[in-house]
Each structure stands twice: as C-alpha cells, then as structure tokens.
Amino acid sequence: MHVFVKPINRFLACQVCAGLLFVQREIKMTTTGMTFFDLDWANKSADGAICRRCGFVHTFLGGGLQWLAPDQVKADDLPEDPLAGAAELP
Numbered sequence: 456m457h458v459f460v461k462p463i464n465r466f467l468a469c470q471v472c473a474g475l476l477f478v479q480r481e482i483k484m485t486t487t488g489m490t491f492f493d494l495d496w497a498n499k500s501a502d503g504a505i506c507r508r509c510g511f512v513h514t515f516l517g518g519g520l521q522w523l524a525p526d527q528v529k530a531d532d533l534p535e536d537p538l539a540g541a542a543e544l545p
C-alpha cells in the first residue's frame with residue numbers, strides 16, 4: 456500500500472531506503488509512564504507503516520495517514536524512488 460500523510464499533503468517515502476510501499480500494522484503504545492504524566496493520548500494505538508523493501512517501521516499517532524492501493528495512486532504523484540525495482544521483503 457502507499458501511505459498519504461495528510462498533515463503534510465505528501466506520500467510517505469521510507470526514511471531508510473526511500474521505498475514507497477508499506478504494510479500496515481497497529482502498534483500498541485501503552486506505557487504506565489505516559490499515564491503518570493497525564494499524556495494518555497500517547498497511549499493510544501499507533502499506525503505502523505512497515506517498509507516492504509527494508510522492514511523499517513514508521514510509527515504515527517493521530518490518524519493522519521491515508522492508505523491507498525497502488526492502483527489508486529498516480530505514479531506522477533509519488534516521490535522519486537532512487538532504488539525502484541530493487542527486491543522487496545516477502
């Protein structure tokens with residue numbers, strides 16, 4: 456899936472390899488420390504975007520992501536991928 460980051464109006468590119476395809480996974484953020492400091496908003500689940508090429512996990516709070524299948528995205532709207540065509544994780 457491609458990930459559109461609504462607050463910055465851009466598609467996500469992996470921080471490590473600049474990949475453009477991700478797998479979505481919920482990430483639990485519960486910690487007693489956050490409750491102690493009255494930061495319960497930080498305890499909610501995060502949206503994890505796992506890079507399909509290198510496995511790096513990008514973690515987002517706040518629901519600012521929109522997940523789109525590749526056939527819903529115009530290639531011209533995506534950032535440049537300098538490693539396009541490289542192998543991806545299974």
Ligand SMILES: [Zn+2]
Nearest residue numbers: 469472506509
């Ligand atoms: Zn990557």
